[in-house]
Structure formats: C-alpha cells, structure tokens
Amino acid sequence: MGVEVRVEGLTKSFGKQTIWRDVSLTLPAGEISVMLGPSGTGKSVFLKALIGLLKPDEGHVLIEGTDIATCSERDLYEIRKLFGVLFQDGAMFGSMTLFDNVAFPLREHTRKSETEIREIVMEKMTMVGLVGAEGKLPAEISGGMRKRAGLARALVLEPEIVLFDEPDSGLDPVRTAFINQLIVDLNAQIEATFLIVTHDINTARTVPDNIGLLFHRHLAMFGPREMLLSSEEPAVRQFLNAQTVGPIGMSEEKDADELALEDHSTLPPLPPIPLQLLPTDRRPRPTQAPPGAWCAANGVVPPPGSFRDDPVTPHSMRVQNPVSSGGAA
Numbered sequence: 001m002g003v004e005v006r007v008e009g010l011t012k013s014f015g016k017q018t019i020w021r022d023v024s025l026t027l028p029a030g031e032i033s034v035m036l037g038p039s040g041t042g043k044s045v046f047l048k049a050l051i052g053l054l055k056p057d058e059g060h061v062l063i064e065g066t067d068i069a070t071c072s073e074r075d076l077y078e079i080r081k082l083f084g085v086l087f088q089d090g091a092m093f094g095s096m097t098l099f100d101n102v103a104f105p106l107r108e109h110t111r112k113s114e115t116e117i118r119e120i121v122m123e124k125m126t127m128v129g130l131v132g133a134e135g136k137l138p139a140e141i142s143g144g145m146r147k148r149a150g151l152a153r154a155l156v157l158e159p160e161i162v163l164f165d166e167p168d169s170g171l172d173p174v175r176t177a178f179i180n181q182l183i184v185d186l187n188a189q190i191e192a193t194f195l196i197v198t199h200d201i202n203t204a205r206t207v208p209d210n211i212g213l214l215f216h217r218h219l220a221m222f223g224p225r226e227m228l229l230s231s232e233e234p235a236v237r238q239f240l241n242a243q244t245v246g247p248i249g250m251s252e253e254k255d256a257d258e259l260a261l262e263d264h265s266t267l268p269p270l271p272p273i274p275l276q277l278l279p280t281d282r283r284p285r286p287t288q289a290p291p292g293a294w295c296a297a298n299g300v301v302p303p304p305g306s307f308r309d310d311p312v313t314p315h316s317m318r319v320q321n322p323v324s325s326g327g328a329a
C-alpha cells in the first residue's frame with residue numbers, strides 16, 4: 001500500500017546559491033502527488049534529495065523510521081530498494097535492448113534466475129504496453145516508448161515509492177494523455193506512493209491527489225488537489241492557470257515595480273476544478289475522496305462548474321474546455 005514520505009525542514013544550497021529552504025511536506029502513502037514550479041526552482045534537486053543522491057544542508061527525509069538525510073550508506077542502500085525512479089529521458093543504456101535495460105536492476109540487485117527475470121520483465125513490459133518491442137534498442141523507439149520502458153524498469157523491484165521526473169517532457173498532448181492514464185492505472189494496480197515533477201498544467205489538474213508548488217526558494221504550498229485548484233494565493237493561482245499576471249516572471253519572481261504596473265482586475269476567474277482522471281477500468285482510485293469533499297470540509301466554494309462529469313469531453317480535455325458556469329457539486 002505504498003509508504004509515507006515525511007520531509008521536515010529540508011534546505012539545500014550549492015555554494016552561495018540557496019535552492020530552497022525549510023521545505024516540509026508529507027507524501028501520503030499510496031497517493032499521487034505532483035510537484036510544480038517554474039524552471040530552475042529545484043524540483044529535480046528535490047527528487048534527488050528524496051532518494052539520497054544529494055545530501056541536504058539541513059532537515060530530514062523520513063521513510064519507515066529511516067532518515068535518508070543522515071543515515072549510513074548501508075541503510076541508504078537498503079532504503080533505496082523501496083524506490084523506483086523514472087528519469088526524464090528514460091535513462092536507458094543505449095547499447096542494451098529494452099529487455100536487458102528492464103532486466104538490469106534484477107540482475108544487479110537480486111539472485112533471481114533468468115527464467116524468473118524473464119517472467120518479471122515481460123509482466124512489466126505488458127503493464128506499460130511494450131510487449132513485442134523488448135528486442136529493440138533505445139535509439140530505435142520513440143521518446144514516449146523510451147519513457148514507458150524506463151517506467152517498466154522503475155517497476156521491476158516492486159517499489160513502494162515511484163518518482164517521475166517530468167514524465168511528459170518532449171511528448172505531444174496525445175502521448176502525454178496516454179502516459180498520464182498509464183500512471184493512474186499503475187497507481188491503482190500497485191498502490192505505491194507516487195511523486196511526479198511536471199510542468200504540464202493539465203497533468204497537475206487531473207492526475208494527482210496532492211499538489212505542491214516550489215517558488216522563490218521555498219515551498220509556496222502543498223496540499224490536496226482541491227486546495228491548490230481553488231487557491232487565491234497569487235503564485236499558485238498564476239502557475240496553475242498559466243497566466244502572465246502574478247508574481248512569477250520570465251526569469252524568476254517579479255520585483256515590486258513590475259507587480260505594481262500589473263492590472264490585477266484583468267485576472268480571469270479560476271477555471272472549474274476538473275474531475276480526477278480515473279483508472280481505465282473506471283473503478284474509483286485506491287485513495288479517492290468524493291469530488292468536492294475537501295472544499296466542502298473546509299468551507300471553500302469551488303469555482304463554478306467544478307466537478308461536472310461531461311461524458312462527451314475526455315477527462316484530459318476538460319481543463320482547456322471548461323463547461324459553462326453553474327452550481328458546484
């Protein structure tokens with residue numbers, strides 16, 4: 001059922017450059033969380049700190065009683081077995097077939113026989129829809145297929161936590177929709193804890209249970225999807241609604257003069273909160289709360305038209321084509 005990841009007061013600098021400070025959040029067991037943030041705000045650095053590839057200057061990353069930030073190399077080696085990581089480009093070995101790439105962690109970290117390895121590799125290739133391509137080299141397949149192969153490899157050691165570094169980077173909207181559906185299906189199947197770093201607003205609005213935003217060297221907000229999608233906090237609102245008006249500038253945050261010049265009366269209203277993407281079999285997600293539950297429990301009125309089921313428009317299209325305003329669910 002996945003494991004909880006608790007991050008407390010995490011701070012990371014490179015020389016004089018502070019990447020982020022005092023980041024605290026909990027990735028709930030078995031849930032999907034998304035981390036957003038303008039380019040260069042340290043999302044990849046955050047993922048690396050979670051698996052102990054980078055040591056933070058301060059703070060803790062607690063997983064099943066082990067603090068990754070301070071534990072011994074031996075404990076780190078053990079705790080890393082809980083993780084599967086999908087790197088941006090799939091991080092395939094170019095000279096190995098997809099089969100050998102996916103089998104690699106099993107050959108490195110287990111004493112399984114080649115017959116057992118074949119069975120596991122083919123099971124994961126089936127999960128990501130790559131049966132038939134196992135003999136191909138990474139250069140012979142598309143970027144989307146490489147990502148799916150990377151995902152198969154991330155799954156072979158039965159991870160409790162899966163980290164995705166921009167699973168949609170370089171993919172067209174259709175391939176992005178497919179990989180998002182695959183992520184939701186896998187989460188329902190293996191019930192591990194997922195953290196996805198992405199720039200794709202549609203992914204952020206429909207895939208996760210929780211959303212975080214790194215901005216201005218700190219964690220601006222982290223919480224249930226509905227909390228962020230109904231937030232009036234300027235940076236959150238600007239980012240999730242892909243607007244130019246707000247504190248996030250072209251290179252980093254805008255200064256006070258730039259902000260004073262902006263006409264905030266032109267800010268468009270918050271778009272409706274879409275329904276969460278469901279697994280392909282349409283069963284509820286393992287940790288799914290009823291649509292609107294967080295808003296109702298917290299006295300927040302969601303934007304008009306939220307949580308409407310529109311059978312004609314696919315889930316992944318609803319953000320761009322919000323249904324006309326009306327009462328909230």
Ligand SMILES: Nc1ncnc2c1ncn2[C@@H]1O[C@H](COP(=O)(O)OP(=O)(O)OP(=O)(O)O)[C@@H](O)[C@H]1O
Binds near residue numbers: 042
């Ligand atoms: N090993 C390192 N040594 C020094 N600086 C680093 C190192 N790794 C990352 N950085 C710096 O940390 C900052 C954050 O980088 P990171 O790649 O985490 O950003 P990001 O939010 O993932 O960006 P993007 O969305 O563009 O992928 C950058 O300024 C980068 O140059």
